[in-house]
Amino acid sequence: MASAMDRDQVVALIPRLRRYARALVADAGAADDLVQDTLERALGKFHLWRPGTDLRAWLFTIMHNVFVNQIRRRRDSAAFDEEAMALPVRPSHDGALAARDLQRALDRLPSEQREVLLLVVLEEMSYQEVASALGVPIGTVMSRLSRARGKLRSAMEGATPSARLQVIK
C-alpha cells in the first residue's frame, strides 16, 4: 500500500501527467480519463515500484501501456468511441486556444511518433528514458522523433508559421 509520502509524490506529478495526456489525446476529458486510469493502475501495483527509483519514469511507462490498450480497444469499436470522444466534456479556456492549432497537427501524427515527440519536448526526457518508457530500442526512438518533427513541420507550415508563433507568445 502506498504510504502518505509516496502518495504526495504521485500527486505532485499529476500536473505533468495531465499536460502530457492533454497533448497526446485531443479531448480534455479523455485526457483526464487516461490520467485517472494510469493513477488507478499505478495504485493497484504500487508494491511493484521500488522506492528510490524514478517515480516519474514509472508512471509514464504505465501511462504508455494504458494508452496503447485504449488505442487497441478503440480500434475494435471505432465508431462508438469516436462519438464519445466528440462530446465536449469541459469548457476550454483561453490557453487551450493556442493548443488547439498545434493539437490538430499533432493529431495527424501516428500515435507512436506523437508519444516520442512529447516525451522529449514536454517532459524533456533523455532518449534512453523515452526508450525504456515505451519499451523500444533507442534507434526506434530516434527515427520516430525525426519523422514526427518533419511531419509536424510540414503540417504547421501550411499556415503562416510566424503569425502562429506570435499567437502562442
Place this chain on the structure above:
Amino acid sequence: MSELRISEADLQALVDGRLHDDRRAEVEAAVAADPALAERVTAYRAQAAALRAAFEPVLEEAVPVRLLDATRPRRRRVWALAAGLLWAVIGGVAGWAISEAYRPGVQAPRAQEPLPLRAAIAHAVYSPEVRHPVEVGADQEKHLVAWLSKRLGAPVRAPNLESVGYRLMGGRLLPGESGPVAQFMYQCEKGTRVTLYLRTEGTDHGETAFRYADEGNVHVFYWIDRKIGYALSSADISRDRLNAVATAVYKQLNP
C-alpha cells in the same frame, strides 16, 4: 573546411541540447555551413518552444478532484457509498413490502423515502460521470426546463448559480418512487459539482424549514416548498460552502 558527416540523430540531439561539448561544436559547424540544415534546426526549435508554450497552462490548472481521488486507496468510496445507499433502500423497501404483506386491511398511502437519501444516491451515481453527466446540456436550457416541468407536472426552474461560482451543466430525468423526478447538475471552475434534486411531494406541505443531512460523505441541504421537494447535494465541498449555494438556490426560487 573539413567535410563532416552529420547523422539524423545528431541533428535531433542538437535541437534537444543532448550532444556532448566536442560533438556539439562539430555538429554546429556543419549545420552552420548548410542553410537547409540550419533552417531545419531553427524550425524544430521553434516547434518545441510552441509545443511547450501551448501545453504549459495545463500545469497551472487545478487538479480535478477525481484524479486526487484516484490516488487514494479508498477511492471507491463514492461508489461504495452509492452501493451502500442502494442496499439501504432495497432493505427498506423489502422490509416495507414484508410488513405490508402481513398487514391486514386497508392499504395506507405509501410514504416516500426521505428526500435527502434519494438525492444523495442520485448525486453519488451521476456526479462522477465524465462523459455523460447530464441527459440534456445547458446549451438547451429552455428545452430542458420545459421538458422536466412537463414530466414532473409542475413548473420547475434551473436556478442560475453563477454568483456563487457554479455553472449549469444540464439536467436529467430520473425515476422516483411515485413518478419522475429531476436533477440539475452544476460545476465550478475547479471541477467540483453540486446537484439539485427536485421531486413532487404527495401532499402540500406548505413551506418547510431548511434542513441538513449527511448521507455518507454526501452533504445535503433540503426543503419543501408547497408540492416540490428540493435537495442540494455535494460530496466535494464543505457544509458551509454548500449552505451558501443552497441559500442562493432558495433565494432565486423564492424572490
